[in-house]
Amino acid sequence: MEMKLTDKILEGDVRAAARLMRGIEDDAPEAIKELESIYLHTGRAYVVGVTGAPGVGKSTLVDAIIGIFRRENMTIGVLAIDPTSPFTGGAILGDRVRMQRHSLDKGVFIRSLATRGYEGGLSKATTSMIHIMDAMSKDIILVETVGAGQAEVDITKVADTSIVILTPGMGDEIQMMKAGIMEAVDILVINKADREGADTLQSQLEGMLEMKAYLPNEWKPSIILTEAIYDKGTEELVAAILRHKVFPGDKYSAGDGAS
Template sequence: MPTTTPTGGGRRRAAASVPDLVARARDGDPRSVARLISLVEDESPLLREVMAALAPHTGHAQIIGITGSPGVGKSTSTSALVTELRRHGRRVGVLAVDPSSPFSGGALLGDRVRMQDHALDRDVYIRSMASRGHLGGLSWTTPQALRVLDAAGCDVILIETVGVGQSEVEIAGLADTTVVLLAPGMGDGIQAAKAGILEIGDLYVVNKADRDGADQVRRDLRSMLALADRPEGAWRPPIVKTVAQRAEGLDEVVAKLEEHFDWLQSAGELEQRRTRRARDEIEAIAVTALRSRWGDVHGRSELDELAAAVATGKSDPYTAADELLEAFTE
């Protein structure tokens, strides 16, 4: 696809190319996917048009968040999980959120050393995103980047966080399923209780299970999870041991992920989580706009209906935010 120049009417040509970019991305063209995510990261004026074009094609991918303390093997586990998912015939997207990456976009396949094995696989898309000074572990543009990968036909999207700050809480707000990684010898059993991750994890993975102490971490987790007050019929997070470097236990991880996704659908929880996620996204866009005009404001009840429309692909977050603003000014 020709590159748009910044002069001589370049913006008009870029605007005209949005439908083409979306069509190519939906056909699995990695360069078009990269361009769309770059528009997201750069807060392009075309972003509203992009989101509106993508909206009808979203809502199909299973979104899995992967978090845990630094050193537990998140990148290695993510790469091994990609391999296992590909073995099951899934198209996979990976968003790896870096804490202080200086680049603004354009990363294509294989930009993380541990994921080089997937660099030539056209059914795997890997993108690093800078957190851009965000205090938690996720960039504020991550929800919209997820929409790009969803519309591009990814069956599963993995979000790997840096595992610092409030990333654990944030990942639960973005993912259908949250995977929390722990490892022996790092005090993770105690840290799990302190950080409150027992409330947000849907699946716990004790990585580096060939090391001493792995069974103890698993016992500690099981004991703490048993103390959690869960209503009748609620999901009870399983604990899986893995050795990601040797791809051991990843088949069980995928099985549990599928089991959880089935439960989400049967229990009606998937729709609730996605609507809640869309509601938060709409509110963030609307509140940012309102703050720029009138200062800080509170959310409004119209968000619930608008969030449901966005979650089902009947609208996009920018159109919904505009409708919220109109309601606010009436």
């Protein structure tokens, strides 16, 4: 890395960004050094975490909302954390194919991060990737993580808005949420609402939310029903994200307060 990658990245050089990301993945000392100058140019992007069990439709939903944000002229970074489990081994390729309709759009940058070999360092790598996309001037950074395993990244800690996706007929999921995710979630999405049981799940979730007394100045999680494959409910989801983005006093403290 003979020349300053940071300057190139700030100028919008996508290949420079990809190169630095590779360096981070390889744990290269020069790349880690370079990150220090990247940090000086971060804090502007809005980070949205999208999590949920394998196959709930995270990638399909991310793909759909990219289109809506792009119509608003917002630039997008997508980071798909791939657990590379035996069951989802093809996820990286799958995500690329799924989000292909955005591949020629210069306003969209998509990157997968394989978790294999990271162990404890995954959170750090994730944060670094987010910082690089932030320095690339992406307005919105969507981070897809699988929220079922034990070793998953706790994206809620870095996300400005945290979305948890559920699907009808997932009783276990609700149990998992009681165990803690509920504390950090901003938007609950019931995807595959075309399937039976969406109404039941919705009332279960509403019941859970009612157990807590929300103060008037406190954000109460929104529940949004979507059918990602049919692009249904996706406008409502983006509207909820943007509502949370401007909601006063909440977790939106990482940015530059440009409101």
